[in-house]
Amino acid sequence: MADRAEGAVATMDDRDTPPPKLALRDLVKTRLSTAGETVTAVDHVTLDVFQGEFVCLLGPSGCGKTTILNILAGLDAPTSGQALLDGRPIAGPGPDRAVLFQEPALFPWLSVVGNVEFALKHIGVPQEERRDRAMGWLENVHLTNFANAQPHELSAGMRQRTALARALACDPDVLLGDEPFGALDAQARELLQNEVQRVWVESEGRKTFVFVTHNVREAALLADRVLVMTAAPGKLLEEQRIHAPRPRLLDDALVSRVVSEIHDILMLEVSKGGGS
Amino acid sequence: MADDPVPEPSTQERLADLTDDERLVLAKVAGIVQKIKYGTVVLVIQDGKVVQIEMAEKFRLR
Amino acid sequence: MAGVVGLLVVWALVALFASPRTVPSPASVWGALRTGISDGTIPEAAVKTLIRLVFSFAVSIVIGTALGFGLALNEFARRSVRPLVVALQITPFIAWLPLAVVWFGLSERAVVFVAIVGAFPSVALATISSFGQVPPLLKRAGRTLGAEGWQLYRGVIFPAALPGYIGGLQQAWGFAWKALMAGELITAGINATGLGQLLARSQNDVPALVATVAVIVVIGVLVEYLLFVRLDRRIRARRGLLLSG
Numbered sequence: 001m002a003d004r005a006e007g008a009v010a011t012m013d014d015r016d017t018p019p020p021k022l023a024l025r026d027l028v029k030t031r032l033s034t035a036g037e038t039v040t041a042v043d044h045v046t047l048d049v050f051q052g053e054f055v056c057l058l059g060p061s062g063c064g065k066t067t068i069l070n071i072l073a074g075l076d077a078p079t080s081g082q083a084l085l086d087g088r089p090i091a092g093p094g095p096d097r098a099v100l101f102q103e104p105a106l107f108p109w110l111s112v113v114g115n116v117e118f119a120l121k122h123i124g125v126p127q128e129e130r131r132d133r134a135m136g137w138l139e140n141v142h143l144t145n146f147a148n149a150q151p152h153e154l155s156a157g158m159r160q161r162t163a164l165a166r167a168l169a170c171d172p173d174v175l176l177g178d179e180p181f182g183a184l185d186a187q188a189r190e191l192l193q194n195e196v197q198r199v200w201v202e203s204e205g206r207k208t209f210v211f212v213t214h215n216v217r218e219a220a221l222l223a224d225r226v227l228v229m230t231a232a233p234g235k236l237l238e239e240q241r242i243h244a245p246r247p248r249l250l251d252d253a254l255v256s257r258v259v260s261e262i263h264d265i266l267m268l269e270v271s272k273g274g275g276s
Numbered sequence: 277m278a279d280d281p282v283p284e285p286s287t288q289e290r291l292a293d294l295t296d297d298e299r300l301v302l303a304k305v306a307g308i309v310q311k312i313k314y315g316t317v318v319l320v321i322q323d324g325k326v327v328q329i330e331m332a333e334k335f336r337l338r
Numbered sequence: 339m340a341g342v343v344g345l346l347v348v349w350a351l352v353a354l355f356a357s358p359r360t361v362p363s364p365a366s367v368w369g370a371l372r373t374g375i376s377d378g379t380i381p382e383a384a385v386k387t388l389i390r391l392v393f394s395f396a397v398s399i400v401i402g403t404a405l406g407f408g409l410a411l412n413e414f415a416r417r418s419v420r421p422l423v424v425a426l427q428i429t430p431f432i433a434w435l436p437l438a439v440v441w442f443g444l445s446e447r448a449v450v451f452v453a454i455v456g457a458f459p460s461v462a463l464a465t466i467s468s469f470g471q472v473p474p475l476l477k478r479a480g481r482t483l484g485a486e487g488w489q490l491y492r493g494v495i496f497p498a499a500l501p502g503y504i505g506g507l508q509q510a511w512g513f514a515w516k517a518l519m520a521g522e523l524i525t526a527g528i529n530a531t532g533l534g535q536l537l538a539r540s541q542n543d544v545p546a547l548v549a550t551v552a553v554i555v556v557i558g559v560l561v562e563y564l565l566f567v568r569l570d571r572r573i574r575a576r577r578g579l580l581l582s583g
Contacts, residue, residue: 073482108498118485238336240334240335245328
């Protein structure tokens with residue numbers, strides 16, 4: 001019993017010093033609003049994400065969290081400052097940083113298994129092996145029975161699970177999620193949150209997950225580190241490092257406590273006139 | 277005799293009364309308290325024993 | 339089918355009351371049709387017309403797709419040239435015929451030219467718009483999965499643009515067909531007889547006229563349904579784009 005207690009307080013501070021998997025150094029991103037003004041989406045954010053961590057960026061809309069995710073994905077570039085992958089500037093998108101979007105973004109002309117095979121094709125898996133490996137990934141998300149269905153025949157939750165299988169098929173070092181469960185109903189969301197937790201645990205520290213969400217409970221449930229951001233302009237407000245084993249349940253005492261603390265600080269920010 | 281209040285045991289006496297397991301838990305909790313500035317510690321208890329210690333550490337970034 | 343039967347019935351009734359010179363009876367038209375087929379004039383003309391049609395359509399596809407693709411890639415080119423293509427599409431193709439006759443003489447080439455000019459703008463415009471309507475999210479998803487440049491085009495953009503493109507081909511086909519007919523009708527004097535020329539020459543033989551028209555209609559409908567509608571339906575069904583019903 002004492003041993004279990006021991007394991008549960010694994011500290012994250014005992015990191016060796018390879019470079020962080022992902023790093024933002026004084027990142028600034030501005031854009032022009034429709035009125036022609038310069039809007040600062042991300043305001044001098046510095047942040048390290050180490051390999052094997054599960055990080056959630058949490059905040060209201062307009063806090064720049066999606067912008068940061070797009071920059072990490074290579075779909076957008078910093079206005080100033082740096083975004084680094086393994087110590088080197090991020091050059092563009094790629095299967096090493098697979099992305100789960102809020103809409104599943106499945107290719108409608110391909111079947112479910114076809115979508116997964118697409119990912120395998122672009123990481124160089126030879127034709128003969130693609131079908132079997134794709135089915136393996138579908139099995140991982142319990143969708144083998146729908147392998148030959150077209151995306152439009154599936155429910156939203158199943159489509160997102162297919163998207164998850166497709167993203168994992170790239171065998172990415174990093175999985176980025178842009179509010180991937182935001183468009184799902186509560187049941188599908190819970191199912192997928194558990195799937196994601198499971199996949200991360202099974203990766204045993206090899207994979208780094210960075211998710212963006214505005215759902216406080218979800219962030220506390222999934223992440224080792226919750227980075228709370230504030231809007232207009234987007235800045236990091238506080239970080240919650242959660243040391244609790246997985247799988248976590250929503251009614252977990254610690255999770256609940258963290259959720260209420262985060263709510264408090266977000267409310268405080270709102271009352272100070274920052275963010276929605 | 278019955279009117280004399282029972283004296284509160286001292287911290288040392290209480291510590292002496294603990295089992296090894298219980299002392300270990302306390303040591304861990306103390307260690308956490310020493311290390312973190314802001315945060316929460318949760319003790320999960322089953323069958324009268326602490327089976328899990330969870331903690332969350334909070335950092336102000338602004 | 340019910341519509342066709344109804345039409346035949348109405349036609350027969352009208353023919354009873356009208357003079358044979360204006361509205362021939364279905365029976366006489368049927369007779370003219372049988373004659374035309376058995377003596378070879380109709381099949382020969384139909385084949386000639388179809389050959390011209392397939393040729394003009396193929397050329398329109400090549401020109402239109404190449405032009406559309408080029409304009410889709412380059413924004414500056416698109417902004418300068420696209421309005422010209424739109425103008426071309428709006429202009430009645432018939433307006434080109436006198437000019438075509440001047441350039442190519444009263445020949446088959448003039449007719450084919452008009453058909454091509456009538457059809458390729460639709461292909462070009464449909465190519466441009468179908469590329470523009472590819473959902474950006476799909477392109478981003480493709481890029482994060484490792485498809486870039488040509489791979490992105492082949493793997494994502496072309497398949498995504500296909501339904502819109504086929505719609506453009508369908509429209510271009512209609513234009514080519516009409517332009518060809520008009521062109522053939524007007525260049526009735528030339529030797530190579532297509533269905534349009536046949537129409538012009540049957541001037542007073544009303545049953546023959548109607549018979550030829552019927553053949554023209556049937557060909558148009560057959561191609562439309564057997565080729566385009568089926569293709570379009572298959573492509574859309576896969577993507578879940580069919581309007582249910």
